[in-house]
Amino acid sequence: MNVTRGFTGRPRVADPGLPPGQYDAGDDWPVLSAEVTPDLAPADWTFRVDGLVRAPRTWNWDEAHALPESVYEGDIHCVTSWSKFGMRFGGVSLDAFLDAVRPEPSATHVVAYSHTGYTTNLPLSDLTGGRAWIAWDHDGRPLPAEHGGPARLLVPHLYFWKSAKWIAGLRLLDHDEPGFWEQNGYHARGNPWEEQRYSGD
Amino acid sequence: MTETSAAPAPPAAPPSGTFTPATRFAVPGRIPVPDEAASAWQTVTLTEIRRETPWASTFRFRAPAWAGHLPGQHLMLRLTAADGYTAQRHYSIASAPDDEGHIELTLDHVDGGEVSGWFHTTAEPGDEIEVRGPLSGFFAWPGDRPALLIGAGSGIVPLMSMVRHHRARGLDVPLRLVVSARGPEELIYARELGAETTRVFTRSAPRGTPVGRLGAAHLAPLLAGPPAGGWEAYVCGSNGFAEHASRLLVAAGQPVDRIRIERFG
Ligand SMILES: Cc1cc2nc3c(=O)[nH]c(=O)nc-3n(C[C@H](O)[C@H](O)[C@H](O)COP(=O)(O)OP(=O)(O)OC[C@H]3O[C@@H](n4cnc5c(N)ncnc54)[C@H](O)[C@@H]3O)c2cc1C
Numbered sequence: 001m002n003v004t005r006g007f008t009g010r011p012r013v014a015d016p017g018l019p020p021g022q023y024d025a026g027d028d029w030p031v032l033s034a035e036v037t038p039d040l041a042p043a044d045w046t047f048r049v050d051g052l053v054r055a056p057r058t059w060n061w062d063e064a065h066a067l068p069e070s071v072y073e074g075d076i077h078c079v080t081s082w083s084k085f086g087m088r089f090g091g092v093s094l095d096a097f098l099d100a101v102r103p104e105p106s107a108t109h110v111v112a113y114s115h116t117g118y119t120t121n122l123p124l125s126d127l128t129g130g131r132a133w134i135a136w137d138h139d140g141r142p143l144p145a146e147h148g149g150p151a152r153l154l155v156p157h158l159y160f161w162k163s164a165k166w167i168a169g170l171r172l173l174d175h176d177e178p179g180f181w182e183q184n185g186y187h188a189r190g191n192p193w194e195e196q197r198y199s200g201d
Numbered sequence: 202m203t204e205t206s207a208a209p210a211p212p213a214a215p216p217s218g219t220f221t222p223a224t225r226f227a228v229p230g231r232i233p234v235p236d237e238a239a240s241a242w243q244t245v246t247l248t249e250i251r252r253e254t255p256w257a258s259t260f261r262f263r264a265p266a267w268a269g270h271l272p273g274q275h276l277m278l279r280l281t282a283a284d285g286y287t288a289q290r291h292y293s294i295a296s297a298p299d300d301e302g303h304i305e306l307t308l309d310h311v312d313g314g315e316v317s318g319w320f321h322t323t324a325e326p327g328d329e330i331e332v333r334g335p336l337s338g339f340f341a342w343p344g345d346r347p348a349l350l351i352g353a354g355s356g357i358v359p360l361m362s363m364v365r366h367h368r369a370r371g372l373d374v375p376l377r378l379v380v381s382a383r384g385p386e387e388l389i390y391a392r393e394l395g396a397e398t399t400r401v402f403t404r405s406a407p408r409g410t411p412v413g414r415l416g417a418a419h420l421a422p423l424l425a426g427p428p429a430g431g432w433e434a435y436v437c438g439s440n441g442f443a444e445h446a447s448r449l450l451v452a453a454g455q456p457v458d459r460i461r462i463e464r465f466g
Contacts, residue, residue, distance in 0.1 A: 002244060002331055004280040006323040009288055010315045021279075021289050023315075030466035031440040034339050036447045036457045080466070081289045117458070146444060184337050185239040197277075198336070200240030 017075055018083055019192035025082035031146045032080060034180075035116045038166055042150045045115070047134060048169035049097055052107035057100060058169075061150070064134065067092040072133055072154060077192040079159040089154055090137030094127050097134065097170075107172040111179060112153050114166040120179035121188065122155065122162055124172065131157055134167060159190035159197070239336055242279065243267070245304070247328045253389045257355060259295060259307045260320060264332070267304055270294050271341035272362035273435065275463075276334030278306075280316055290316045293359035293437075293463070294335065297366040304332075307389060309355040340435065340463045344372050349423060349432035349455075351446045353381040353415070356438030357389050359463060363435070364397065375428040381415050381442070399423075415442075417449055424453040431456070437463040 018024060042061040050056035059067075070093040077083045103124065110127060113119045126132065135154040136143050143149035148165025155162045161181050182188055187196040195201060245262040252258050270276075275293045296305035310321040342348050342363045350360040357380050367376045378398045382388040384405035394400070399419055406412045424432070434455050436446045443464045450460055 001285060002281055002329065003283050004319070004330055005328055007280045007282050007288075007319050009280070009282045009286045012286065021287060023288065028466075030464075031443075032464050032466065034462055036451055036460050036462065037444060038457075080291055082466075146440065180339075181337075184339055198239040198333070 017085060019077055020195050021197075022077055022081055022083040022192065025084050028082070029084060029147070030078070030080070030082060032078065032161075033118075033146075033165060035118065037146050038116055039145070040115055040150060040166055042136075045150045046169075047097070047151065047167060049101045049172070050169065051110075051172035052104040052174060053101035053172055054104065055101050059097070064092060064097075064151070067096045070096070070130075070133060072135065072156060074156055076156050076160050076163075079161055079186065079190065079192075079197050083192075087156075088139050089133060089135040089143075090140070091133045091135035091151070091154065093130055094132040094134065094153075095130060098128060103172055106174045109173045109176045111171045111173065111177055112162075112164045113168055113171070114164045115168040116166055118164055118166075118180050120162050120164050121177055121182055122158070123176070123189065126155060126158060126162075126189075127170075131155065157191070159187075159192055161186065162190050239334060242331045242333050244329050245332055247324055247326050247330070248303070249326060250324065253307060254387050254391075256387065257307055257309050257389050258321065259305050260324065261296075261303060261305045262330075262332075263302060264304045265302055267302065268335075269298055270304075270335035271298060271338070271343050272366040273341040273359045273463075274335035274337060275340075275359065276304075276306075276332045276336060278316070279331045279333075280319055281331070288315050291336070294362055295358045297362055297369050299366070299369050307355065307358045307361075340437075340461050342366075342433070342435065344370060344374060346433045347375040347428040347430060348377075349434045350376070350378045351380075351415070351420075351434065351436045351450075352378070353438035353442040353446075354383075354387075355389065356436075356442065356463070356465060359437055360435060361390050361393070364393075367397075375432075377423055379415065379419055379423070381438075415446060415449065417453060420449055420453050424450075424455060431459065434460045435463075436460060438465060440464045440466065 045061050046058050048058040072089045075085050076087050110122045110124050133154040134151050136151040153164045153167040190196050243266045245264040248263050249261040275291050279287050279289045281287045292306045295307045308317045308320050311317045352360045381401040383403050401415045403414045436443050443462050
């Protein structure tokens with residue numbers, strides 16, 4: 001251990017909800033995106049799932065909202081070291097979309113892509129089983145554009161760059177294909193509990 | 202998909218279940234980052250502290266294992282307490298790449314800040330800390346394309362690395378810097394800024410200089426006469442500033458896929 005002379009850190013209580021190397025951002029919800037925030041109206045938003053699926057499909061806003069509502073209540077963790085506790089997002093479980101398109105057995109990975117061109121890769125198993133959502137509400141209000149509104153992917157058990165803002169679609173693949181930050185040195189999976197920040201971690 | 206259209210468009214429907222995601226902005230990043238550098242912590246030694254403004258100082262480190270960086274990149278820094286607690290934060294690299302074996306960071310003293318607080322109240326030459334990087338090739342500028350740099354507050358830090366690189370190498374590719382500060386006393390690197398820089402003061406300004414926030418009028422002359430091939434725009438600062446400045450750029454005709462944004466949170 002490389003102790004920094006004179007550094008004690010802020011008084012803290014050990015919080016079992018905080019992954020290693022993270023701090024509680026409190027009321028702050030920092031915005032981290034590399035591109036211009038798009039002006040995307042709900043009427044112009046679409047969400048497509050294709051690739052290795054039997055029935056590729058595109059949903060528009062109303063069609064997506066007709067699926068059963070599902071809420072995530074819990075924490076989120078950003079690779080830049082902040083975490084936020086007790087978030088509440090409303091939307092639809094990704095299972096509902098995936099059930100509709102019927103993934104091929106050969107599908108193992110997903111590239112999620114946004115309406116801005118941002119991409120991020122995920123194992124398909126991280127998106128199923130009630131662990132991922134398409135989210136459009138935060139605390140009962142429409143998700144603000146700078147946080148990915150009208151709708152973003154939400155995969156709260158991974159670092160938040162995986163939860164692509166302005167989500168436009170998922171493409172199912174039989175192999176892993178690095179996305180935007182992953183091509184820029186970030187980890188392929190991004191599990192906060194294992195501190196998978198950068199490729200090689 | 203055209204490279205330059207300004208409005209987000211839904212991806213085109215695929216012919217037969219296959220689809221290549223549209224890449225509206227420059228994906229992938231311009232510079233591949235070596236993975237080894239990004240994942241390994243290295244110890245660097247503080248050699249010098251220079252005050253820039255009453256609220257910001259530059260910290261110079263001897264970094265013998267530093268693999269080099271491109272202007273605009275940042276690193277991750279870690280402080281460790283005696284009980285094993287660590288605090289990690291991102292900081293942009295202020296120095297130009299040619300400053301071999303050394304790197305410089307410029308930190309704002311954030312009120313109640315855990316890491317910047319330690320740097321501003323406790324750090325002394327000789328102290329050792331850990332860093333890893335450089336990180337993210339997306340905001341990097343290798344000095345190849347005309348660069349329009351827009352920053353506020355400590356958002357000038359990665360942009361200054363670009364300006365210093367431009368000068369150190371005697372590059373003739375066009376480069377302009379627009380920088381916003383509350384007042385002249387808060388303008389970081391004030392003495393180093395030259396003819397390439399447009400200064401915007403939001404609260405107080407020297408006599409004869411207008412006070413007010415960055416507006417379309419500041420950018421109009423730069424965007425009305427872009428260099429051949431157009432500008433690559435780099436925007437850096439708080440999220441509020443990044444939103445404001447990037448919207449001004451889009452409104453002035455700068456293509457969205459040629460605006461790179463670094464948000465300090
Ligand atoms: C890519 C990138 C590059 C950056 N580059 C730079 C740079 O070049 N220069 C620079 O100055 N900054 C830069 N930043 C910002 C930097 O990473 C830090 O966020 C900043 O220095 C503040 O860190 P801190 O530990 O001092 O403050 P923190 O401890 O993180 O506090 C930030 C604010 O939150 C409050 N706060 C947080 N937690 C608590 C708590 N538990 N109790 C009470 N209050 C709390 C503090 O009072 C303060 O107001 C960059 C950020 C990014 C993402």
